[in-house]
Amino acid sequence: MPYKHNADRRHHVGKMKFRVTNWRDYEAGLRRRGSLSLWVTPEALAGWRAPRRKTRGGQARYSDLAIETALTLGCVFAMRLRQTEGLLHSLLDLMRLKVPVPDHTTLSRRAQKWEPSARRNPPLPDGPLHVLVDSTGLKVYGAGQWLEQKHATRSRRNWRKLHLAVDAKSGAIIAQRLTDQDTDDPSQVAPLLD
Incomplete structure (x- = not known):
């Protein structure tokens, strides 16, 4: 039989080992997997723009927080910088927030020197640790x-x-x-x- 050729080496999908008995909850759970919730705190909005520099040179328009937010969203959804700019713009429009969105050239330039906050060593508390x-x-x-x-x-x-x-x-x-x-x-x- 031609369809059984190399059958021992083909990938076989096994049968389900459980039966869904409550389809309403099962489908609601599947829908919840695709939901996206994004919270922006007032502190984050206050720190979105970069503080004014007192040294020579151009003024940065966006804070490190804004750049990190954009780059993190791009990494999570595996997007290029232009797509990340569009995603952040649409999310902020949906939330009716009037903050500027970093453009892709700014993201590219600042990403070269960006170090994620997870890599920064958090200060350890004094005293014993569990x-x-x-x-x-x-x-x-x-x-x-x-x-x-x-x-x-x-x-x-x-x-x-x-x-x-x-x-x-x-x-x-x-x-x-x-x-x-x-x-x-x-x-x-x-x-x-x-």
Whole structure:
């Protein structure tokens, strides 16, 4: 039979293991996955424009907060800078906010020097901390992944382990280490706590 050729190597989709009994809630949950909620605090609106510089040179029009907001939206939705400008413009129009939107050339220029606020080290509180240490596996994809799928060959999977130390109270990541797949978790506790 021609449709059974290479059937053992084809990807098969299994049957559902559960039955939906409450379709109304199920469909409402699917609709909620596509909803977008965006909150802009009064403090963010007050800090949208850049403060005046007292040094020589041109005045920045947008604060770092405005640039970070635009670039974060662009990263989340995988958009180019012109598309990000349009998205931010339409969101601010829908919320009836009268703040200027950074154009794509400003975003491009400021993105070269931009460092996300997540990378900045938050100040650690004084006193003892309750620290949670855990790790997760990250699969490394290489250039030959599609060849493996196409020819149904198996190669050794490459993994990396991301070890995290998290403050239990605030949820902030205090330290992180990326190791190979052979490194065990207990050996990374001391370096993370240092």
